[in-house]
Amino acid sequence: MVSRVIPVDPFDLVIFGGTGDLARRKILPGLFRRFCAGQMPEEAQIIGAARSEMDDDGYRQLVRDAIEEFGDKPVPEGGALDAFLARLGYVQVDATGTDGWEELSRRITEDRVRAFYFSVGPSLFGDLAERLHQYGMASGQSRIVVEKPFGHDLGTAKALNAVLAQHFDETQIYRIDHYLGKETVQNLMAVRFGNVLFEPLWNAQYVDHIQVTVAETVGVGGRGGYYDKSGAMRDMVQNHLMQLLCLIAMEPPAKFEPDSVRDEKLKVIRALEPVEPHHIVRGQYDATEKEPGYREDVEDPKSRTESFLAMKVHISNWRWAGTPFYLRTGKRLRARTSEIAVVFKDAPHSIFGAEAGRHRNVLIIRLQPNEGMTLDVTIKEPGPGGMRLVDVPLDMTFADALGPDADEVPDAYERLIMDVIRGNQTLFMRGDEVEAAWAWTDPIIAGWAARNDVPKTYDAGSAGPEDSLMLMHRDGRKWREIKA
Numbered sequence: 001m002v003s004r005v006i007p008v009d010p011f012d013l014v015i016f017g018g019t020g021d022l023a024r025r026k027i028l029p030g031l032f033r034r035f036c037a038g039q040m041p042e043e044a045q046i047i048g049a050a051r052s053e054m055d056d057d058g059y060r061q062l063v064r065d066a067i068e069e070f071g072d073k074p075v076p077e078g079g080a081l082d083a084f085l086a087r088l089g090y091v092q093v094d095a096t097g098t099d100g101w102e103e104l105s106r107r108i109t110e111d112r113v114r115a116f117y118f119s120v121g122p123s124l125f126g127d128l129a130e131r132l133h134q135y136g137m138a139s140g141q142s143r144i145v146v147e148k149p150f151g152h153d154l155g156t157a158k159a160l161n162a163v164l165a166q167h168f169d170e171t172q173i174y175r176i177d178h179y180l181g182k183e184t185v186q187n188l189m190a191v192r193f194g195n196v197l198f199e200p201l202w203n204a205q206y207v208d209h210i211q212v213t214v215a216e217t218v219g220v221g222g223r224g225g226y227y228d229k230s231g232a233m234r235d236m237v238q239n240h241l242m243q244l245l246c247l248i249a250m251e252p253p254a255k256f257e258p259d260s261v262r263d264e265k266l267k268v269i270r271a272l273e274p275v276e277p278h279h280i281v282r283g284q285y286d287a288t289e290k291e292p293g294y295r296e297d298v299e300d301p302k303s304r305t306e307s308f309l310a311m312k313v314h315i316s317n318w319r320w321a322g323t324p325f326y327l328r329t330g331k332r333l334r335a336r337t338s339e340i341a342v343v344f345k346d347a348p349h350s351i352f353g354a355e356a357g358r359h360r361n362v363l364i365i366r367l368q369p370n371e372g373m374t375l376d377v378t379i380k381e382p383g384p385g386g387m388r389l390v391d392v393p394l395d396m397t398f399a400d401a402l403g404p405d406a407d408e409v410p411d412a413y414e415r416l417i418m419d420v421i422r423g424n425q426t427l428f429m430r431g432d433e434v435e436a437a438w439a440w441t442d443p444i445i446a447g448w449a450a451r452n453d454v455p456k457t458y459d460a461g462s463a464g465p466e467d468s469l470m471l472m473h474r475d476g477r478k479w480r481e482i483k484a
């Protein structure tokens, strides 16, 4: 593969919350990688803006430490890091007051793309938008990037959209869902719409069911306070799993352009049926000898928030009527793995007789680890002994397919930030999409409260509560194993 890095035009990027966890772990190391890849022009300027008191040099040291700690490989020799740090500056800013705003506006370059990354809590989004406007930084060339969570429910999401819309047009607002920046997720679209092979089969006639699993091994750790107010539904399903579901289920957009793609995703969300309570399993991980259980982690012995969620979902349209989508996500599970499995139906008639057993084509799209795709194909078991059938994987691990260039594949944050600079909103959520997703999840969450639903406990290191296995078994189906 030939590596093609397309440089972007000079830009100013202001990271509000530039000293925070997300900036240090993801955004800044990602920007450094783009710099090393030659994508960042000489004149680009990155400004950290946060509450802490510090000067430019102090910030450069903070960023140096972050890149050394969180970068995915050793810092290259030859002064690349120094050259990157030279593009950085810092302004101490109070999002809710007046401090620092004049200084920030002085530092912004006229007549070029300026992106403002809101890497702060959502309660500050409105203040930031307001002040960018007030201090003359909200020009037509401005873009704002907002982090999750985008609202807590439909009401708060609408309010947030309204606040941002006061000062920015929808074409200037980039709502990040980093799942959309993953290489494999985009490959899902390439596979569906770049090949003639899959699309004719991509419907209820040929697909038995689809499974989406996002499993984590970590617990809620230090984020207990935040997590307990949100749970797996708000933290993972309403955004990441729904976005994956949309890309799997949507109709072919006319063009790979922001509104074409987002219109089709929105139609999927609007076609989601309400979920029957008995099609949902919620869980909380149990304590082990060494580690606390969910309720200890969040310091609420009566917490009813789920750290695991499995559900069967239906999409009411011609393409998918009758084909269930099973979604599953949770913490403290057996392995850290994310995958989509498209399980095709049996061949309509087996010429090999009952003894050949049941064989199915399964297309597995692995988001992590080992990003790639596998297609299970049924073939004759090699050797003598008659016609015995066996399923073998046609395996394409991207790292193998791309060879040495695999290292050059930008991670989700890097890709999305560069898309912001380029002004490409295709991989960002539109306001109406987010609201539609909340409109679907809100009644489900309200139902749990109304029924006093108590999550089942599950063993840490397992595949979740027993009931989630039953959700599939009842339908004569089986979850794929959660394994690294």
Ligand code: NAD
Residues within 6 Å of the ligand: 016, 017, 018, 019, 020, 021, 022, 023, 049, 050, 051, 052, 093, 094, 095, 096, 118, 119, 120, 121, 122, 124, 147, 148, 149
């Ligand atoms: P953090 O608490 O580590 O950092 C918050 C940052 O905001 C700091 O730089 C702080 O100085 C700044 N800040 C706070 N109040 C301010 C004020 N009044 N004026 C100016 N600056 C102020 O938070 P984080 O973990 O980096 O998260 C930032 C945002 O990203 C949050 O919305 C969070 O939900 C979201 N997010 C974080 C992660 C993650 O992995 N950390 C993942 C996804 C989304």
